Amino acid sequence: MLLNLVKISLKQQYFDQVMASKLVDQLTAMEDQKKFEHVSAEKAAQMITDFLRSETHDKHFNISAYTSESITQEVSKGPQLSAAGISDYHIEKNNIGYIKWNSCIAGEAAFQEFRKVLDKLAGCSSLIFDLSENAGGDGASSAFVNQFLYRDKSYQTLLRKRCKGEKDWHQSEVIFNYTEGPTFFDKPIYIIASKQTFSAAEYFILTAKEMKRATILGDTTAGAGNPGSSQGIRSPDTDTIFWLFIPNCEIITRNGHSIEGAGVKPDVVLRGKNWLTQTLDYVAKATR
Template sequence: MNEIVESIVNKIDELFIRHYIELDLAKDLVVKIRTQAEHGSYNTLDLDKLTVILTKDLQSITKDKHVRVRRKAVNELSQQLTPEAARKVNNGFYKAEILDDNIGYIDFRLFYPTAWAAETGAAAMKFIANTDALIIDLRKNGGGDPEMVAFMCSYFFEERTHLNDLYCREQDSTEQFWTVYVPGPLYVDKPLYILTSSYTFSGAEEFSYNLKNLNRARIIGETTKGGANPGSWHVLPEGLEIFVPIAKSINPITKDNWEGKGVVPHVKILADKALTVALKEIRAKLIEKKEV
């Protein structure tokens, strides 16, 4: 292998052995990536092509969709994660409105850190507080901060509720996530629907998985992307960087997560039809409730 490829592969090996959530899988990855490099598989590629093929190879070994290589500071989540960028997209809350028949609707596209987004989330929940049912649209939500996931989940439970755990192999430690105090009225004892797509990922999947397994929400749409292992970006040589998952979600009810499987909806339907289906189902239930 040439010197550039060797330096990149060496750094990937180091990072995965040290940080990756599954040590045995990391060791397997090191062997396979180094073998590919020694066979010259990466030597003729320019850096842009190298990021694509490395990502493909790493994901094929780990089956982990969080793992990816890119040029440093491309236009993805890391650039979006600044207070100014968050402000420009209303901290991820694109729409909060009241639809016909007093049905609330929130289009929510990224779980920014609570320090930036909690106030906006609270405002959105206050706005829809008096509706008879609520739809949260996560079809364009790519994930984000687990504390913000817990914050938003907290509006749907009166009692303190265990939501999720994150186990970190490097520290051999588990962090628990429970519902927390949230400002404004709670949204309990009323129908809650979540819309998903094949794009719905990471923290947005956790939000859906938490509420599904606690029997608090009905999921309509497509099976989600399937990424349950959060982590962080690390610098590679030649102006590249790699995302290395360092922890894994463990749901307190299922003792499992959605990694590689996605969150399976109660009603599987094409994403662009999910809102129509949800509204139809909600309206039927509201009519039935009035007739009782």
């Protein structure tokens, strides 16, 4: 069942249909060779994920198998997030605002929550966005936040997208032009990134770097640049849930640059454990 779901999803969703056909044929050959016999659903899902990523070099491919109980346990282990995907925000010494942004969540509730955070940090001299553990999500969240950070609106046309079945590239950024709210146009922005910074979170960082709007500190991001769609399906008469994420689009900058497989490199490399302390030290030196 899992193999059939993956094959159908590749044919219906993957943006490169020539490659999709090859992947389907190879998965069928693996099945004929009995590569998945006597293998658990979880192990089979990992094998398929590893195969898809190795063949395409696309980190967004993700095939998983869970039980309902394991999902509940996994969720309970993570940090408590607000409606905006924020786990912490406060004002550091020297009046520096800090936002620990763990997940890119869009929607009216998320936007209202992010507005509240920005309102409370409006008087800060500079802002630190910590995306070192942000696995991505909905890119509209970045578009919403960006409107409060950029006076120059040309950032809105920086990213271009092309999805399955489309011949032409088109604007990727969702446009928000609120007339009310705090503005940080002239305040220095610093972003903490890591190898765990993924997908939509990477594009927030890429935009800031390409527009020379922020200093990026930490490590090179994951390089998962191709967005996609997910689906979850329960296996009949079992407690197993299959979750599939298949890339269905490509994104590049207007100059043709892609982060797929490359990520976004930091301006300042951080080592060790306490990256916030290192970032605060860097900001203090930069503002002297």
